[in-house]
Amino acid sequence: MITRRWLGVLSLLVIVLISYIDRVNVSVLITDRAFTGHFGITGDRVAQGALMTAFLVGYGLAAFFLTPLYESLLGVRRGLLLSVALWSVLTLVSPYALGAVVLVVLRAFLGMAEGPLFSLKTMYVSEHFTPGAVGKPNAVTSMGVSLGTAVGLPLITYLVNRFDWHSSFLLLAALNAVVGLPLIALFVRGRVTRRTTGTTGRRSFGATLRQALRTPRLGGILLIEIATLAYLWGSSAWLPSYLLQERHFSLAAMGAVAALPFLLSLASGFLGGWLLDRLPPRRLPLLFVVGSIGTGGCVLLVIGADSAWLAATGLVLANGFWGLQGPAIPTLVQQAAPAGAVGSAYGVVNGIGNLVSAFMPMAMGAVMGLLGGRGFAAGYALLAATQAVTLVCGTWLLLRPVPQPDAESGAASSTSDSVMDRSSLDSNRAS
DSSP states (O other), X not given: OOOHHHHHHHHHHHHHHHHHHHHHHHHHHTTOHHHHHHHTOTTOHHHHHXXXXXXXXXXXXXXXXXXXXXXXIIHHHHHHHHHHHHHHHHHHHGGGOSSHHHHHHHHHHHHHHHTTHHHHHHHHHHHHSOGGGOHHHHHHHHHXXXXXXXXXXXXXXXXXXXXXTHHHHHHHHHHIIIIIHHHHHHHOOOOSOOOOSSOOSOOOHHHHHHHHHTOTTHHHHHHHHHHHHXXXXXXXXXXXXXXXXXXXXXXXXXXXHHHHHHHHHHHHHHHHHHHHTTSOGGGTTHHHHXXXXXXXXXXXXXXXXXXXXXXXXXXXXXXXXXXXHTTHHHHHXXXXXXXTOHHHHHHHHHHHHHHHHTTHHHHHHHHHHHHGGGHHHHHHHHHHHHHHHHHHHHHHHHHSOOOOGGGOTTTHHHHHHHHHHHHHHHHHHOO
């Protein structure tokens, strides 16, 4: 029987899935002349990339600054309800924006509304599962990234061709309101018991953020998050254009082929979660080393491929290796972060990661515009460079592992309390 906590995990999977359909929405729309003509950005690669960048800047700022507020005042359930309600409203009004500037502003606000999502889902897993059993729930919730992208690309393509570009925004508003909000209300619960260490009530925003910033190896984890997200945003933002304009796939073939890389990363992400629960904590960075070598090598294959189908095969395999790394990042934060600040620590990592990686779609667009016929090759070379960063940081974390809680005298007692709480919670909720 599926326990209540796993129903929450599956609900979070669906929420993440919806959010990623929303993120690829613009990637498909910038290939539609009716959309770009309406907002006056036809042929303007930088302006098209800015639509994604504005979203990610808002997302990153919110993940960094709002997550400690959500963690200290709202908690997982109420934070998600507020966020998803805002997604629905902002998506509904976006097609009626009066010009490209207003649309960019709305995209930034939408990013702010979505910013705390991954921190909240990481908090939920940390509160409901013991430290040695977080790999699979992290992998399942993260599967929404690949599944949402894989579903979103052909779905948005179909809607634009069958109806018009307005329909994709309206569908997303309906999914958030009709599917997302009820799932949260029914199945996502906060922590049943809450322990405090010498104080009562919730900690302040500042105290939570300060504690999160003391996470060991935070710099290395942050660089991996930046590189991982830069690959995701750059590849997903320009994949439809690459397949249509560089490799000359038909529109129907583009929708199908664009989904394949993310379907494979869906499977490899689950494999990564399975491995995480079996690897010693010190060996967790192996996933970054193996994944980055495989991803970078496959991207170089894409750049040098003469055949369109060989390039497509390289794209699929690259995402397979990239997906292997995904669940390792929240698991690493859950291992390293001080007890009671897991969500905020991930908010720092995810927030700064998104702020920096937000400029990848625009940077790729600028390179493509400058180099003309060689633009896509140069843009994809930037994606390969992100994996070099992951390789270096992953190797460093292998050589200097994240200190485990029982080795950290300053956090030992509170972490042990947290583990005891979660162990008790697991036994009480076991099916």
